[in-house]
Amino acid sequence: MGLLSRKAHDKAARGLCLLITLSAISPLIWIVASIIANGASAISWEFVTSLPKPFGEGGGGIGHAILGTFIINALASVWGIPAGILTGMYLSEYDRSSRLGSAVRVAVESLAGVPSLIFGIFAFSLIVLAVRHYTALAAAFALGLMMIPLVAKATEESMKVVSDDIREAAIALGIPKWSRTIKIVLSIARGGVLSGSLLAFARISGETAPLLFTALFSYFWPTSLDQPMATLQVVIYNYALSGFDDWILKAWGASLLLMLLVLSINIAVRVSTRQKYAEGA
Amino acid sequence: MGADVELDVLSLNAWFGEKQALKNINIQIPRRTVTAVIGPSGCGKSTFIRCMNRMHELIPGARVAGKVLLGGEDIYTEMDAMDVRRKVGMVFQKPNPFPNMSVEDNVVAGLKLSGGYKKGELGRIAEKNLRAVGLWDEVKDELKKSGASLSGGQQQRLCIARALAMEPEVILMDEPTSALDPASTAKIEELVQKLKAYATIIIITHNVQQAARVSDMTCFFYLGEVVEFDNTKALFEAPKNPLTERYITGRFG
Amino acid sequence: MMLREPEYIIEINEKMMDLQGIIDDAGDSLVSNLEERPDNLKDVLTERCKEAQVSEELIIEMSVGALIRYQPFASDLRALTVAMKVAYDLSRVCRYIRNIGEVMEDLGVDARSEPDVLSLIKDARTMVGIALEAYFSKDAKLAMRVIKDDDYIDDRYRTILRKYAVRRDLPGSVMLFIGITARIAERMADHAVYISQEVIYLTTGRREGYR
Numbered sequence: 001m002g003l004l005s006r007k008a009h010d011k012a013a014r015g016l017c018l019l020i021t022l023s024a025i026s027p028l029i030w031i032v033a034s035i036i037a038n039g040a041s042a043i044s045w046e047f048v049t050s051l052p053k054p055f056g057e058g059g060g061g062i063g064h065a066i067l068g069t070f071i072i073n074a075l076a077s078v079w080g081i082p083a084g085i086l087t088g089m090y091l092s093e094y095d096r097s098s099r100l101g102s103a104v105r106v107a108v109e110s111l112a113g114v115p116s117l118i119f120g121i122f123a124f125s126l127i128v129l130a131v132r133h134y135t136a137l138a139a140a141f142a143l144g145l146m147m148i149p150l151v152a153k154a155t156e157e158s159m160k161v162v163s164d165d166i167r168e169a170a171i172a173l174g175i176p177k178w179s180r181t182i183k184i185v186l187s188i189a190r191g192g193v194l195s196g197s198l199l200a201f202a203r204i205s206g207e208t209a210p211l212l213f214t215a216l217f218s219y220f221w222p223t224s225l226d227q228p229m230a231t232l233q234v235v236i237y238n239y240a241l242s243g244f245d246d247w248i249l250k251a252w253g254a255s256l257l258l259m260l261l262v263l264s265i266n267i268a269v270r271v272s273t274r275q276k277y278a279e280g281a
Numbered sequence: 282m283g284a285d286v287e288l289d290v291l292s293l294n295a296w297f298g299e300k301q302a303l304k305n306i307n308i309q310i311p312r313r314t315v316t317a318v319i320g321p322s323g324c325g326k327s328t329f330i331r332c333m334n335r336m337h338e339l340i341p342g343a344r345v346a347g348k349v350l351l352g353g354e355d356i357y358t359e360m361d362a363m364d365v366r367r368k369v370g371m372v373f374q375k376p377n378p379f380p381n382m383s384v385e386d387n388v389v390a391g392l393k394l395s396g397g398y399k400k401g402e403l404g405r406i407a408e409k410n411l412r413a414v415g416l417w418d419e420v421k422d423e424l425k426k427s428g429a430s431l432s433g434g435q436q437q438r439l440c441i442a443r444a445l446a447m448e449p450e451v452i453l454m455d456e457p458t459s460a461l462d463p464a465s466t467a468k469i470e471e472l473v474q475k476l477k478a479y480a481t482i483i484i485i486t487h488n489v490q491q492a493a494r495v496s497d498m499t500c501f502f503y504l505g506e507v508v509e510f511d512n513t514k515a516l517f518e519a520p521k522n523p524l525t526e527r528y529i530t531g532r533f534g
Numbered sequence: 535m536m537l538r539e540p541e542y543i544i545e546i547n548e549k550m551m552d553l554q555g556i557i558d559d560a561g562d563s564l565v566s567n568l569e570e571r572p573d574n575l576k577d578v579l580t581e582r583c584k585e586a587q588v589s590e591e592l593i594i595e596m597s598v599g600a601l602i603r604y605q606p607f608a609s610d611l612r613a614l615t616v617a618m619k620v621a622y623d624l625s626r627v628c629r630y631i632r633n634i635g636e637v638m639e640d641l642g643v644d645a646r647s648e649p650d651v652l653s654l655i656k657d658a659r660t661m662v663g664i665a666l667e668a669y670f671s672k673d674a675k676l677a678m679r680v681i682k683d684d685d686y687i688d689d690r691y692r693t694i695l696r697k698y699a700v701r702r703d704l705p706g707s708v709m710l711f712i713g714i715t716a717r718i719a720e721r722m723a724d725h726a727v728y729i730s731q732e733v734i735y736l737t738t739g740r741r742e743g744y745r
Contacts, residue, residue, distance in 0.1 A: 165377040169440070171336060172373075173391035173447060174366035183394055187381045490605055517607045519739020529607045532538070 035255050042253025052219050058246055062254055064221050065230040068136070069205065069258075071222060072215060072231060075140035076204055080147030081197050085186075087148060088155025088193075093181045112149035119146050120210030128214060136222070136229040139215035143207065147200040154196020158189035195269045202265040205258065208233040232258045287312040287451060287481040288333060293347035295328050295337055302328040304505045306347070310451075310498075315473055315482040317492035317513065320502035321533055326485045329502065330453045333483065334369040335362045351450060367395065370444035370480075374456040376436035378428030378443070384411075384420050387428040387439055391447045410442040413479070414472055434465025441472065445479060452476060454484040458491070470495050489529050493517050501525045542600040543613045546593055547670065550617065553589040553624050554666055556582055560631045561659050564638075565645055565652060576639050579632040586628035593621040612739065616732045620669060623725045623732075627662055630722045634715050643711040650694050651712050654719040657687060661726035668730060674737045677730035681742075687723040691716050 046061050053060030087108060095101030123142035128134055162185050170180035186193070216228040217238060232254050239251035288310040295303040303325050310316050318326045331337040332345055335356060349356045356365045378387045388407040392398040398406075407424070411417040416438045420431065428439060437457060444452055454473070458466040473495045476482050486492050492499055493513060500510040501524070509516060509525040520526045527533055560582040563575065597614040600606070606614065634655065638645055645652050661680055668676035694716045698709060734742050 163377075165373065165375055166379060168336075168373060169377040169379070169443075170390075170394075171339065172334065172366055172371035173395070173443070174363045175391060175394045176363060179394045184379055184381070184390075188379075190381075489607070493607065518611065520608050526608045530610050 032259065035252065035259050038249075039252035039254075039256030042249045043256065047250070047253055048257075051221065055244070062230070062232070062235050062250060064218065065232050065235040065254065066257065068215070068218070068222055068229040069231045069233070071225070072136055072139045072143065072211075072229060073201060073205060075136070075225070076143035076147060077197070077201060078144075079140070080144030080200065080204075081151050083144070084148040084151025084197075084200070085155050085193060087152040088157075089159065089181060089186065091152065091156045092159035093177075093185065108149045108152050111145075112153070115209075116146060116207045117209040117213075119143075120213035123210065124213040131226070134214065134216040134228040135226050136215045137225055138213075139211055139229070139231075140225075142210040142214055143204040146204055146207065146210070147197075150200035150203060151193070151196050154199070155186075155189070155193050158192025158196070159185050161192070162188050191273065195273055198265050198269050202262045205262055205265075206233070208237055212237070285312050286310065287351070288483075289348075289350040289353075291348040291350070293329075293332060293349060294345070295325075295332055296344045297328075297340065298342040302505055303332065306507055308500065308507055308510050310481060310483060312481055313477050314497040315477055315484060315495055316498040316500055317496035318483060318485045318500045318502060319487070319489060319492050319528070320508075321528065322487070324502045325505040326502050327455060328505075330371075330455060330483055330485060333451065333453055334371055335365045336371070338362075363395070367391070367447050368449050369451045369453060370447055370449040371453045371455070372437070372440050372444055372457050375460050376433060376440050378431070378436050378439050380427055380429035382428055383425045384428050384431065384439060385424040388442045388446050390443060406446055407442075410446045411439075413445055413475075414438045414442045415468065416442060432465075434461050434468060437461060437465065437469060438472070441469075441476070445476070449480050451481045451483065452479075454482065456485050456487060459487065466491075489531075501528060503528070539613070540604070540606075540610060542596070542604065543610065543617070546596050546600070546614075546617050549589060549593050549596065550621065550624075550666075551670070553586060553593070553621060556586045556589060557624055557628045557631065557662070560586075560628055561655075564631055564635055565655055565659075575635045576632075579635040583625075583628050583632045586625045590621040590625040594618050608739075609736070612736050616669075616736045619732050620666075620729050623729050624662075624666075627722055627725050630718050630725075634718050637711060637714050637718075641707040641711050643707055645711075645715065648708070648712060648715075650697070651715050651719070654687070654690060654694065654716055655722075657690075658719045658722040658726065661687065661723050662729070665726040665729040665733070668733045669736075672733070672737050674734050677733035677737075680730040681727050684723055684727045687720060691720040 044061075046059060047063075048061060048066060049063040050059075050061040051064055052062065087104070091101060091105055091108075095104070119142040123138040123145075127138035127141060166184060166188065167180065170184050175184070211231050211234050215231060215234070217234045218228045218230045222229045235254045236251045236258070239247040239254070242248065242251075286309040290306050290308050290310075293303055293306040294301065306329065318329065320326050328337055333349060333356075337343050338345055345357065348358075351360070351365070351368060354360055356369075378384075379390055382390060385404065385407045386393070388410050389398070389403045392406065393403065408417060408421075411420065416435060419435060420426075420439075423430075428436070431439060437460075441452075441457075458469050461469070470491065473482060473484060477497075484492075484495065486495075496513045498510065499513045499516045501508045501516070501520075501522075503524055509520060509522045511521070516525065517529060520529065560579055563578050563582075597618045600614055601611075604610070634645070637643075645655065661683060664676060665680045667673070668680065694712065698704070698712050701709070731742055734740065
């Protein structure tokens with residue numbers, strides 16, 4: 001093969017790769033672009049802070065859904081993240097090789113692959129049916145459950161990476177196991193744990209199916225946790241299918257807000273991990 | 282003799298699973314001296330010192346039999362493992378300061394994390410121990426920087442300060458200078474003799490010259506047994522055992 | 535317990551053998567019955583002493599060099615410190631031989647005509663020879679013999695002094711010669727003892743007695 005022909009082949013291969021990559025990310029670009037294009041006009045102060053107005057009337061907003069999303073996500077994190085961290089800690093520090101440890105690891109990994117709908121149905125049968133009404137608590141339970149495998153995995157991996165030299169140093173000082181696990185190993189691993197938690201948070205922000213079985217929807221400001229609650233995801237679902245132009249526009253607006261939330265979390269995680277490596281952890 | 286013995290090792294045996302690493306060790310380490318432990322690779326030196334602070338038993342499948350008396354108490358049957366490690370500190374071959382803590386916090390990490398200190402005291406304790414290892418002047422303006430930001434030699438001295446802060450009876454050192462450059466090695470060798478004032482030192486070294494430089498007593502291990510244990514000058518001038526002679530004159534292998 | 539000797543010690547001992555040759559030559563010049571006594575005995579002996587000193591200094595140089603380069607321990611270390619001491623002892627022995635020659639010339643007395651003193655000198659030389667044999671073959675037993683024999687030399691020295699102290703019939707030069715030379719011979723024997731003590735230290739690591 002002559003030199004010129006080799007160069008030509010090289011260029012062709014590179015061009016092909018570029019083409020395929022572009023075609024793979026173009027749907028993403030198209031989605032983001034259309035959300036921005038369609039949703040931008042819906043955003044306004046009123047949109048973000050007020051309740052929906054009745055059918056037919058214009059104006060109003062989805063303030064209750066924004067609040068609801070944050071409340072449910074926060075609640076889910078309050079139980080999902082610590083549970084995930086403790087599980088990850090257990091797998092990394094207390095039980096690397098026993099049968100129980102393997103069983104837990106398998107369970108965690110399987111949980112990560114379960115469709116979110118199942119979580120919703122599980123929470124539905126466990127809580128909603130028992131209390132006989134839709135409730136945000138069930139949503140928080142289901143979403144928290146979904147966070148556990150992600151956080152546990154991130155925690156376990158980050159803690160495993162901590163060199164055994166550090167653990168030996170702590171042991172040699174006579175530091176008890178729980179203290180060195182939390183105050184030293186976990187502390188060193190906190191970057192990874194934080195990233196994992198943020199990513200888990202971003203993940204649940206995108207789930208709709210479990211919410212349909214648990215928090216359902218509402219047209220009012222949330223007044224208690226033990227009642228149905230509106231969320232951005234369900235707003236989009238309902239409004240997009242409604243057939244009302246005004247509501248469809250609002251659905252675009254809600255999509256834009258949700259996308260901004262998820263995107264900013266992902267970017268924040270990327271930036272913080274890059275910084276960590278730049279400093280030379 | 283009794284009052285002058287820091288560590289009384291009686292019929293100590295240790296195993297890794299089926300393999301016996303230490304065979305019937307019987308020695309008395311005198312108080313406030315520097316004892317060098319020498320011998321070829323794999324002869325049991327590391328296992329021996331890890332039996333002195335009960336770290337050998339943490340290895341899966343490891344077993345220990347015999348007695349080790351620290352100040353008259355058996356560290357295996359009469360003392361709690363954590364307690365033993367607070368009284369018998371250790372410095373490792375590769376410096377391992379805690380990267381998530383500042384220099385100051387590293388020094389007092391052992392105190393802070395296992396309780397038993399007065400809050401306001403920590404700064405003073407950190408300074409005292411940093412001075413003792415000759416680090417104070419080098420780091421006094423950088424106390425809040427991460428422990429891992431120091432140079433290798435400084436990190437190792439930080440680890441020594443950290444061990445010292447626990448006010449142990451004994452400090453074990455597992456080849457503390459093998460990962461360091463000659464200048465840092467020299468600083469630490471100088472330090473070892475000074476540390477005698479605070480604790481009894483046991484130092485493993487694969488460098489026979491280093492053993493001759495830093496120690497008062499030398500213990501020669503071979504194939505899991507103590508072959509000779511004597512005053513350093515005597516052992517290096519006229520060793521009693523032919524094996525010792527062969528090893529220290531470099532005729533082994 | 536002796537191990538294969540390092541190269542640097544073998545080389546030093548070769549120089550030690552040269553040094554032994556020098557003092558043997560000097561001694562022979564002094565008392566040999568088989569050779570013509572050279573006219574310029576003093577010059578010959580001075581020459582030998584210079585050579586001995588050069589040799590001693592060379593041995594010390596080589597020992598210090600080996601200490602620096604090899605930082606040896608145990609028997610290797612002892613071999614070097616002993617070599618330096620033995621070289622010094624040998625150069626002193628050479629000096630004593632020269633001193634005897636000087637006394638002979640200065641007083642005009644021929645050692646060969648004084649059998650008592652001659653045999654003392656010969657025995658002292660023999661002792662040095664045996665001490666060196668013990669050194670080269672690392673024979674502690676032989677070295678112990680030399681140390682014991684010194685008592686015998688001391689006795690003979692005292693006997694000579696007592697014997698000649700009361701004689702009135704000999705010229706003053708002869709009396710002086712006998713007194714001075716016997717003393718020097720006894721000192722030579724002492725150095726043979728010192729060498730032997732070093733041999734014991736070399737082989738066992740223990741010091742027996744002091745200089």
